[in-house]
Amino acid sequence: MFAGVLEIELLLGDVHSLKEKRAVVRPIVAEVKRKFEVSVAEAGRLELHRRTLIGVAVVAAEAAHCVEVLDACERLVAARPEVELLSARRRIIGEEDER
Numbered sequence: 001m002f003a004g005v006l007e008i009e010l011l012l013g014d015v016h017s018l019k020e021k022r023a024v025v026r027p028i029v030a031e032v033k034r035k036f037e038v039s040v041a042e043a044g045r046l047e048l049h050r051r052t053l054i055g056v057a058v059v060a061a062e063a064a065h066c067v068e069v070l071d072a073c074e075r076l077v078a079a080r081p082e083v084e085l086l087s088a089r090r091r092i093i094g095e096e097d098e099r
Contacts, residue, residue, distance in 0.1 A: 004066030
């Protein structure tokens with residue numbers, strides 16, 4: 001069993017309040033969750049209105065499948081015109097990491 005984690009840091013476009021931030025971030029989170037059936041949430045930079053950190057997690061039998069799904073999630077988010085991808089960090093946790 002393998003678990004994959006992806007942290008996506010985004011710069012939001014024309015956003016001037018936390019309410020406007022939620023209006024941009026919620027549809028992104030919902031689309032990733034619906035399209036890829038992964039766990040996803042806004043996980044950081046909650047106090048900043050122009051930046052956000054979205055966390056994505058997936059569990060699969062093979063590491064390659066985790067990588068494939070996380071790559072697709074990253075591409076989907078990066079393609080959104082209202083955000084700029086600042087960074088994406090990935091980690092795959094496997095059986096050798098358990099101890």
